[in-house]
Amino acid sequence: MEEGDNMKILARRASVKCLYQGTDITNDLQPFxxxxxxxxxxxxxxxxxxxxxxxxxxxxxxxWFPEKGDMMxxxxxxxxxxxxxxxxxLPLGKFEVDEIENSGxxxxxxxxxxxxxxxxxLRDIEKTRSWEKTKLSxxxxxxxxxxxxxxxxxxxxxxxxxxxxxxxQTDLSFLQKxxxxxxxxxxxxxxxxxxFDIAKYEKADPVMVITKGNSPVISFTNRATVHDIYKACHxxxxxxxxxxxxxxTFTDPNREKGLTLQVNEKVxxxxxxxxxxxxxxxxxxxxxxxxSLTMLGNFALLASNTVELSGWHIYDGKYLITKSEHEIxxxxxxxxxxxxxxxxx
Numbered sequence: 471m472e473e474g475d476n477m478k479i480l481a482r483r484a485s486v487k488c489l490y491q492g493t494d495i496t497n498d499l500q501p502f503x504x505x506x507x508x509x510x511x512x513x514x515x516x517x518x519x520x521x522x523x524x525x526x527x528x529x530x531x532x533x534w535f536p537e538k539g540d541m542m543x544x545x546x547x548x549x550x551x552x553x554x555x556x557x558x559x560l561p562l563g564k565f566e567v568d569e570i571e572n573s574g575x576x577x578x579x580x581x582x583x584x585x586x587x588x589x590x591x592l593r594d595i596e597k598t599r600s601w602e603k604t605k606l607s608x609x610x611x612x613x614x615x616x617x618x619x620x621x622x623x624x625x626x627x628x629x630x631x632x633x634x635x636x637x638x639q640t641d642l643s644f645l646q647k648x649x650x651x652x653x654x655x656x657x658x659x660x661x662x663x664x665x666f667d668i669a670k671y672e673k674a675d676p677v678m679v680i681t682k683g684n685s686p687v688i689s690f691t692n693r694a695t696v697h698d699i700y701k702a703c704h705x706x707x708x709x710x711x712x713x714x715x716x717x718x719t720f721t722d723p724n725r726e727k728g729l730t731l732q733v734n735e736k737v738x739x740x741x742x743x744x745x746x747x748x749x750x751x752x753x754x755x756x757x758x759x760x761x762s763l764t765m766l767g768n769f770a771l772l773a774s775n776t777v778e779l780s781g782w783h784i785y786d787g788k789y790l791i792t793k794s795e796h797e798i799x800x801x802x803x804x805x806x807x808x809x810x811x812x813x814x815x
Contacts (some may be wrong), residue, residue, distance in 0.1 A: 484767055484802035486521070487559070489543040490536075499523075504578065505799035508544070508562055512668070512792045513655035514646070517585035519544065519565055522578060530579030531572050540567045542583060546796060548767065560769045560796075562662035586642070586658050592617050593642040606652055606665075611633055613641050614663045623736040624666040625654060626693040653749040663790030668679040669752070672790050672811045677770040682781035686766035688803065692785050693760050701728030703751035707736055718743035720751060723814060748815040759810035763784060776811065787811070 472703045484508050487496045499521075508519040523530060530536070546560040565583035572579050586593060592613075601609050609621040609631060614621035629652050636644040642658070649656040649665055657664040680687065702721040709716055716737050719730070733750050761779065765771065775795045779786050789808035797803050 484546055484548045484702075484796075484798045486798065487545040487547050491540055502529075503798075505797065506584070507795060507797045508546070509793065509795045510562070510659075510773050511657075512671075512790070513657050513666075516658060517563070517565075518568075519562070519583040521581045521583070523581070525572070525574075525577040525579045528577055530581075531577075533808060536567045536581060538567055538569060538570070540759060542567065543564070544583075546769070546798075548769065548802065554575075556805075558769055567786055585660070592619070592645075592658065592663075593640050596638050596640055597644075598637050598639075600633060601631060602633055604631050604634065605629070606631055606648065609648065610645070610663060610665050613645060617641055617663075620660075620662045622662055622664045624664060625670065627652070627654065627667055653753065655716075669791070671774045672776065672788075676778040676788060677775045678768075679778045679780055680763065680765075684781075686768075688764040688766070690764070691762045692782070694784065698754060699728060699758050700731040700751055700754050701725045703731040703733060703747040703754075705733045705735070705737060705747045705750075707734060707743070709736075709738065712738075716743050718747055720744060720747035720815065722751065722755075752812055752815055755812055756809055759785060759787070760790060761808040761810075762805065763808070764803055764805045767796060767798075767804045771804045771806050777806075777808065779808075785810075 489497055502523040504524050505522045510517045542565050544562045548558050565585055568584040569582040598628050605628050611621045645656055655666050664742040702719055704719045706717045716719045717741055731754055737746055771794055773791050774793050776788055778788050788811045790811055791806050792809055793807040
């Protein structure tokens with residue numbers, strides 16, 4: 471079967487379902503939509519979306535002009551063009567109207583949406599406070615409670631923070647720092663603060679195999695780098711309370727050559743040093759192999775899922791989706807950014 475034939479069979483028709491301030495406006499909105507794009511990321515950024523609307527009657531400059539801060543609850547709806555596959559919905563969650571852009575001719579309105587409200591306590595207010603001898607999960611919960619949000623701590627790794635200090639920082643910047651220091655990922659979605667270990671998602675089974683020449687790939691960009699890629703990590707810490715020098719070196723068994731990463735961070739034991747060495751080496755080598763694919767739209771291609779690449783030569787292997795962009799316009803496409811999963815640590 472030729473790749474074009476395969477793409478034709480799998481092609482899908484997509485539409486947008488939308489609740490605006492709790493009211494279903496799907497039918498009112500549908501005739502005006504020119505394009506819709508939603509971007510969801512694994513961690514480190516807010517999810518976002520854009521809706522571009524034809525506005526010949528200038529509704530979105532007048533009576534239908536959306537108020538900044540209004541909420542949209544958005545779902546993608548897809549059905550196969552062949553009329554055989556089951557219909558499907560992908561709930562994308564709640565987004566706040568962040569910016570409205572009117573342009574022409576012809577008259578258009580673009581509504582830009584963000585998953586973290588502009589006036590949210592998470593990113594709007596700088597605070598100074600501290601925690602002593604507190605588990606990371608409890609700090610996350612405290613911040614979430616203060617922002618009127620839920621917390622979801624999705625990892626068994628729950629380090630004790632001897633002292634965590636938020637000094638004239640927004641909650642969001644503070645959370646990003648302490649999670650990064652702990653080697654954990656942070657995601658803000660649908661009024662939830664989610665903390666997780668990326669390694670857990672890397673171990674999940676691939677949602678699909680993407681075979682070059684036999685999968686619905688529209689375009690691709692592959693990249694390999696040798697810059698800042700390490701073979702080993704050496705942890706060295708002088709523990710003053712124990713009057714002890716703690717050292718450990720972890721070497722990637724699958725790598726024949728490379729530099730040794732030097733790390734000087736607090737550890738209380740050889741076991742902690744080993745764990746830290748593996749984590750820091752993993753973080754450093756994440757971007758060695760990265761791939762960007764534009765494909766026919768597919769709900770399975772979401773950030774945090776894994777896929778398997780086959781027939782891509784040096785780029786073959788298991789990959790984690792770090793960013794996913796679903797676009798409806800002339801058809802339905804999904805663009806994904808991938809990085810290869812590291813085995814063994």
